[in-house]
Amino acid sequence: MSQLVSCRDVTKSYIRAKEQVDVLTGINLDIEEGDFLALMGPSGSGKTTLLNLIGGLDQPSSGSIEVGGVGLQDMSERALAKWRSENVGFIFQFYNLLPVLNAQRNVELPLLLTRLSRAQRQKNAQIALEIVGLEDRAKHKPGELSGGQQQRVAIARALVADPKLLVCDEPTGDLDRETADEILNLLEVLNRDHGKTIIMVTHDPKAAAHAQTTWQMDKGKLVAEVPA
Amino acid sequence: MSLFGLMWANLFRKRTRTVLTLLSVTVAFLLFMLLQAVSAAFDGGGVNVVGVDRLISSPKYSIVDSLPISQKQQLLAVEGVSAVTQQQWFGGVYQDPKNFFPKYPVEPREFFAMYPEFRISPEQLDAFVRTRTGAVAEQTLAEQYGWRIGDIIPIQADIWPKESGERLWEFELVGTFVNADQRSPLLVFQYEYFTEAVESYGKDQVGWWTVRLDDPERAQEIAASIDVLFENSLNPTRTATEDEFARQFAKQLGDIGFIATIIIAAVFFTIVLLTGNTMSQALRERIPELAVLKTLGFTDATVSLLVLGEAILLCLVGGLIGIGLAFGVRAAIAPALEGFIGAFDFTGATVATAIALSLGIGLIIGLIPALTARRLTIVDALRER
Numbered sequence: 148m149s150q151l152v153s154c155r156d157v158t159k160s161y162i163r164a165k166e167q168v169d170v171l172t173g174i175n176l177d178i179e180e181g182d183f184l185a186l187m188g189p190s191g192s193g194k195t196t197l198l199n200l201i202g203g204l205d206q207p208s209s210g211s212i213e214v215g216g217v218g219l220q221d222m223s224e225r226a227l228a229k230w231r232s233e234n235v236g237f238i239f240q241f242y243n244l245l246p247v248l249n250a251q252r253n254v255e256l257p258l259l260l261t262r263l264s265r266a267q268r269q270k271n272a273q274i275a276l277e278i279v280g281l282e283d284r285a286k287h288k289p290g291e292l293s294g295g296q297q298q299r300v301a302i303a304r305a306l307v308a309d310p311k312l313l314v315c316d317e318p319t320g321d322l323d324r325e326t327a328d329e330i331l332n333l334l335e336v337l338n339r340d341h342g343k344t345i346i347m348v349t350h351d352p353k354a355a356a357h358a359q360t361t362w363q364m365d366k367g368k369l370v371a372e373v374p375a
Numbered sequence: 376m377s378l379f380g381l382m383w384a385n386l387f388r389k390r391t392r393t394v395l396t397l398l399s400v401t402v403a404f405l406l407f408m409l410l411q412a413v414s415a416a417f418d419g420g421g422v423n424v425v426g427v428d429r430l431i432s433s434p435k436y437s438i439v440d441s442l443p444i445s446q447k448q449q450l451l452a453v454e455g456v457s458a459v460t461q462q463q464w465f466g467g468v469y470q471d472p473k474n475f476f477p478k479y480p481v482e483p484r485e486f487f488a489m490y491p492e493f494r495i496s497p498e499q500l501d502a503f504v505r506t507r508t509g510a511v512a513e514q515t516l517a518e519q520y521g522w523r524i525g526d527i528i529p530i531q532a533d534i535w536p537k538e539s540g541e542r543l544w545e546f547e548l549v550g551t552f553v554n555a556d557q558r559s560p561l562l563v564f565q566y567e568y569f570t571e572a573v574e575s576y577g578k579d580q581v582g583w584w585t586v587r588l589d590d591p592e593r594a595q596e597i598a599a600s601i602d603v604l605f606e607n608s609l610n611p612t613r614t615a616t617e618d619e620f621a622r623q624f625a626k627q628l629g630d631i632g633f634i635a636t637i638i639i640a641a642v643f644f645t646i647v648l649l650t651g652n653t654m655s656q657a658l659r660e661r662i663p664e665l666a667v668l669k670t671l672g673f674t675d676a677t678v679s680l681l682v683l684g685e686a687i688l689l690c691l692v693g694g695l696i697g698i699g700l701a702f703g704v705r706a707a708i709a710p711a712l713e714g715f716i717g718a719f720d721f722t723g724a725t726v727a728t729a730i731a732l733s734l735g736i737g738l739i740i741g742l743i744p745a746l747t748a749r750r751l752t753i754v755d756a757l758r759e760r
């Protein structure tokens with residue numbers, strides 16, 4: 148299998164109140180295409196920060212991050228935005244759907260940045276909703292859906308532009324056990340049957356058990372690969 | 376869905392808030408249109424301009440002053456003047472203050488000779504001359520109030536009570552005249568009767584003179600020589616052509632255009648403050664959503680344009696509704712205003728200005744939210760939720 152993500156000596160520091168906070172201190176990480184990787188670790192260890200760097204939401208203070216052979220560290224804001232829209236799907240703990248749009252339109256949103264026709268956009272959104280099993284809720288607004296259903300819509304939105312990589316930050320953190328398992332099973336299906344490479348931050352060992360690889364983070368470093 | 380659809384959907388995130396904001400913008404533009412129309416009418420566009428061979432000679436300092444009847448002979452003696460006749464602003468109320476139309480005491484034969492565009496039959500003019508308390512009305516005015524020959528028209532005086540102290544003047548309608556050019560509601564009655572019956576301060580006083588010239592080309596020159604003639608008397612005059620006079624008259628009623636501009640500026644200032652505040656507030660609620668859009672690959676520029684577009688869209692929609700309402704209001708009130716301020720209408724320029732203003736206000740209101748949206752970074756915004 149070829150390599151999809153490669154982090155080399157990645158550091159990230161923030162300046163807050165004139166104090167420098169070193170959040171990531173030298174991360175080296177390689178992720179194979181088709182992997183399903185879980186990132187665990189105590190609160191504040193830098194999991195979200197690392198995930199955001201790999202997803203191109205932010206850029207490292209030093210070091211390099213390559214995804215699919217493209218170096219993200221030197222890209223302009225505009226280029227990075229375009230890269231994200233084509234290459235990564237994001238799934239958050241609190242779903243982050245737009246409350247004014249119904250499920251179908253939330254899913255369609257990323258496609259507004261493509262050249263697809265209106266009809267094609269609608270069709271693709273519909274297919275994505277079918278994959279997550281929510282085609283019958285297409286016209287519902289987020290406020291009219293349960294947490295699990297909202298997360299499914301968010302997953303459909305992450306899928307709709309057909310990216311290779313899905314990054315998930317505590318995707319089940321706000322869900323009960325049963326619903327969480329449904330979501331995790333769905334992610335597994337996406338990984339196994341649709342070939343998506345998935346990086347998932349989680350606090351929950353049972354969630355991590357769905358992954359193929361688990362890394363432990365502590366104080367801005369990857370400390371151990373936990374065998375599955 | 377399109378980017379426009381996204382903008383539109385965002386506008387209606389809080390329906391009540393949007394409707395209220397829209398309403399205030401709408402009302403502002405309705406006001407703008409109406410005030411523009413009023414001030415345009417007063418600026419002279421709507422005031423009737425007739426014969427340039429006539430001058431109006433009025434009191435130099437104020438339209439509420441009067442001139443003495445004794446000036447008539449002196450005016451007639453001015454070289455180049457072929458005829459002179461007097462009028463007076465009578466004011467007064469017919470039944471209800473909102474029944475507004477001008478009423479002038481006039482010298483019947485002189486008046487109709489001076490204004491050939493007012494056509495009256497010789498028989499009715501004779502009757503007017505013969506009847507001391509007689510009056511004649513412009514045709515459409517008579518029709519408006521259903522007056523017929525022989526009717527008594529009661530007018531309650533406000534400026535000019537009778538010598539007896541009585542305020543009620545009664546005139547007998549003895550004829551009607553038509554204006555060849557346009558509708559011009561007007562009631563005239565005998566100056567003779569007026570000056571005899573009026574309270575002493577009104578006797579032998581006239582409001583203004585209408586002066587006919589042999590040669591219209593010399594209007595400026597003769598106007599100047601009339602003013603020179605009375606310059607050092609107790610009653611100096613200001614003489615101008617009729618259309619200039621109409622404009623000055625309107626000006627003295629108050630600088631309507633200026634007042635209108637002040638009101639409009641105040642209204643728009645308020646709108647910018649209120650709507651701007653609403654927009655900023657609405658934006659704060661949406662910071663995480665805007666961060667999500669950026670996450671999905673919307674650039675800083677696109678997100679800020681979306682926010683700016685919403686503000687402009689809101690103002691444009693409000694503006695267009697306001698403009699539409701203004702046309703509705705015009706249809707309803709223009710006939711009633713016509714006799715008072717002339718044509719009450721919107722020019723293409725007014726409509727274009729209103730639309731440009733709505734776009735401009737949208738731009739101002741949307742600017743700060745757009746910049747905020749542009750600057751926000753994804754990771755910070757997502758951490759704040």
Ligand SMILES: Nc1ncnc2c1ncn2[C@@H]1O[C@H](COP(=O)(O)OP(=O)(O)OP(=O)(O)O)[C@@H](O)[C@H]1O
Pocket residue numbers: 161162163168170188189190191192193194195196197754755758
């Ligand atoms: N934008 C920022 N500015 C300043 N400090 C930040 C910023 N982002 C993260 N940090 C700090 O970096 C550290 C790591 O944050 P991060 O969100 O990556 O942790 P995490 O492992 O995801 O924690 P959690 O499990 O609670 O989500 C924290 O101490 C946090 O306060």
Ligand SMILES: [Mg+2]
Pocket residue numbers: 194195196316348
């Ligand atoms: Mg985190």
